[in-house]
Amino acid sequence: MTVRPPAGRLPAPAPTLPAVPPRPTLRDVATAAGVHPATASRALNEATRSLVRPATVARVREVAAALGYQVNPIARSLKTSRSETVGVLVPDLTNPLFPPIVRGIEDTLADSGYTVLTANTDNDPERAASNFAVLQARQVDGFIIASALLDDPLMHEAAERGVPMVLVNRATEHLDVSMVAGDDATGIARTVDHLVSLGHRDIAHIAGPLSVSTGAVRLRAFRAAMHSHGLRDDRIVVAEAYSEAAGRDALVDLLEEEAPTAVVAGNDLLAIGCYDALEEQGLSCPDDISIVGFNDMPFISRLRPPLTSVRVPQYELGVEAARLLLDRLSGRTVTPRVVLLPVTLVVRGSTAPPPSGR
Amino acid sequence: MTVRPPAGRLPAPAPTLPAVPPRPTLRDVATAAGVHPATASRALNEATRSLVRPATVARVREVAAALGYQVNPIARSLKTSRSETVGVLVPDLTNPLFPPIVRGIEDTLADSGYTVLTANTDNDPERAASNFAVLQARQVDGFIIASALLDDPLMHEAAERGVPMVLVNRATEHLDVSMVAGDDATGIARTVDHLVSLGHRDIAHIAGPLSVSTGAVRLRAFRAAMHSHGLRDDRIVVAEAYSEAAGRDALVDLLEEEAPTAVVAGNDLLAIGCYDALEEQGLSCPDDISIVGFNDMPFISRLRPPLTSVRVPQYELGVEAARLLLDRLSGRTVTPRVVLLPVTLVVRGSTAPPPSGR
């Protein structure tokens, strides 16, 4: 006659590796504390604790601690259909702009017990959609999106379906969701002011891709700023991407006509590309041409020459985005908010008065 | 008389937001296809598909596609106690060394349907332990750890409990788990060779923290290399951290005695700190002192002067670590493997022959 294992517990498979001691379950805690699992659940749960007699709460908690009990978030999620997890969509983690933002997000969400799932879109709408779907399948409670396009069907669709989300750094047109970014317009205005005060009058702009809000906003701000100084506002090249190569190409284009005395680059990567183009052509920054970047990426101050740039509080961007999402998830706030964080122009060695005679 | 909803389906709560259409469940698919949920499950599942008649499989799959069915990974995880999720522990995502590694990991794991949860330890064992616990509670199937210490009880404990894990970049002593890193020893040897061939004889080393394997390994390699050239191998300062500030302090210390003609820094951040110290003292690199870094971080070639450094294939490190973990998780490989990826010395402007007369 064979001995049958007690119903409900399968015999442990032959342990090939050092047996992982099975984690205690809520039932184990309940049994050990002499209560029903339901009671244990309530005692352990912050919100429902008041339903249980204090003495019982104490007993259950002690037992739980003694057994090293931890809730199984999977089981909980299945029941509550919330995962305490949020998805973060980033164009490319390898772009130095984003790690500080992501850390701001992670640090803030971690304090509220949330965990972050990140995915890279590489600026490809298809990859964005597929990653978005994967994260949704994983039941994330909400999204923080740093990869939005100006015209982004995916974002509209998600917003319409009521998916809790917050955009960071990049906005989408006609979309009524919360968003946090640096004050790009002011940053560009300060930049132009700075160059003009140095004596520059022939200033060009290398715009980021206009499919991205930062590209479009900074371009518009550039035009407005130049206009307000009574200067030509049409020396503009639109870069194909926020990359060094695109920045180089753009400046090469500009130099084919008459060279400007200063260039406002759409971001730091484009500015670095400008450095490359100048070096190729045997020109010097800032002696021949002044260059200004945007974002003040980590280590950008250590370039040759140190890049004048607009400092965007990247970490705080992440923190604020996370806060907005938490507000939304807790149901406190429903109405979308747009937060613009202040930026500051950091003047370094890449800007100087124009060559004499210009 | 009140109408009772059919058992098992609660009435939808009054929708305040645009109602999110409830995702179809396996049961919905089964009903629509006219089969039992169990059959639908088997039809949809790669491994069990062969149990179902091909015609039925086709019908179920069609219906599933039409309904836009996606498995609920939460429910599946609860049943299978695997989450298709892995935890990645990193010292600090903001350190430019790590984003490429993380991307390598994410890209590789994504191909196998895994999702990544990252956490930052800030080199704090306590934070490491707490994050490790959080990720374990989330039922991650395994870990990839870039934050291991040379003497790391947490790693030992986890390994003993049989937690599937792979170390990347940093190793732990006496630990029998898979690990992938750059070939540090060879990298340092090439560095010393290069400096010696330039004519340097008085070469110092700024070691990273000896609590981390890279610090210890590179130090040992430095000693060995110097010894093999018949040179003094005791001009060494150990930095407190892999940071710019620590690098600066270390070089200041060195300069208080007789200045070496070249410095091998434990990594690029320490090398950048050396630049700071030189600037403070009015010294020039490479004219007065040559500096070499390690890792070849992104953008490090654009410093002033461009830093000679040892290129470590960071992305591939991540890819390889992910592969090793996948092998382990699939049960194909059980025996730990140590993979050292080849590194190359990239010579740039920060190294030159020593000042004449030295």
Added chain:
DNA sequence: CGGTGCCTTGCAAACGAGTGCATGCTCAGG
């Protein structure tokens, strides 16, 4: 002294999917 109501706890039904076992069917072989 009985009734009423709260406070505390237990019961049981979910959440969505996977899986051992039983069952029913088809088909082949005797």
Added chain:
DNA sequence: CCTGAGCATGCACTCGTTTGCAAGGCACCG
């Protein structure tokens, strides 16, 4: 024509929690 093998499918239970409902106990009040 009957039996047995084997394939296809269904049944029912389970994973670990949460939660609406019910029931028990106690105290208080009339």
